[in-house]
Amino acid sequence: NAGVTQTPKFQVLKTGQSMTLQCAQDMNHNSMYWYRQDPGMGLRLIYYSASEGTTDKGEVPNGYNVSRLNKREFSLRLESAAPSQTSVYFCASSTRGQAIYGYTFGSGTRLTVV
Amino acid sequence: AQKVTQAQTEISVVEKEDVTLDCVYETRDTTYYLFWYKQPPSGELVFLIRRNSFDEQNEISGRYSWNFQKSTSSFNFTITASQVVDSAVYFCALSEAPSGGSYIPTFGRGTSLIVHP
Numbered sequence: 707n708a709g710v711t712q713t714p715k716f717q718v719l720k721t722g723q724s725m726t727l728q729c730a731q732d733m734n735h736n737s738m739y740w741y742r743q744d745p746g747m748g749l750r751l752i753y754y755s756a757s758e759g760t761t762d763k764g765e766v767p768n769g770y771n772v773s774r775l776n777k778r779e780f781s782l783r784l785e786s787a788a789p790s791q792t793s794v795y796f797c798a799s800s801t802r803g804q805a806i807y808g809y810t811f812g813s814g815t816r817l818t819v820v
Numbered sequence: 821a822q823k824v825t826q827a828q829t830e831i832s833v834v835e836k837e838d839v840t841l842d843c844v845y846e847t848r849d850t851t852y853y854l855f856w857y858k859q860p861p862s863g864e865l866v867f868l869i870r871r872n873s874f875d876e877q878n879e880i881s882g883r884y885s886w887n888f889q890k891s892t893s894s895f896n897f898t899i900t901a902s903q904v905v906d907s908a909v910y911f912c913a914l915s916e917a918p919s920g921g922s923y924i925p926t927f928g929r930g931t932s933l934i935v936h937p
Binding site: 739741746747748749750751754764794796798800808809810811813814 | 826829855857863864865867870911923924925927928929930
């Protein structure tokens, strides 16, 4: 089925460990985004990639890095996980000019850092 | 400054009641886009509606309706005859003119709607 696929769905990390969250879309979208969702805080943008080969910081980029591997894939890396990074992470995509038509979201990754 | 305010953190209603979710936004742009998303208990985010700043017509889709009023910077969402399946967190979002060529929506903090049978 067409859409945005995130892996893994769940992850528990120890403080200081690193990991990469994977995101892939098969809709030929140009733009991809990473958000985190925390209780009472809504969705906050971490990083985005307006097009292949570009990435930009969002509202809460500290502690994260991203890679736009190709047009389909956009990964989020935590180099040294901290308990404050416990959250639900969502990847989203849109056709650049059609971000105005709304995002397509992945199903989310629930990350716990202990 | 928060650009999208959803002042209602949680709303609880009984099935068949009508309920309105409020969204107030802030922008200096004349061209912007407003959205509503639904997040049911399963966790996925579902796009519901988009409205651009030049179209103030209200919209109705089944039991859902949206009231866009530029004069009050509001984009409210009403569910008529609510059902248990409407229980979810609802997010309002605003996209302003692109910065560096990309529309990036800002989301409100969400309103949790609980519909009791």
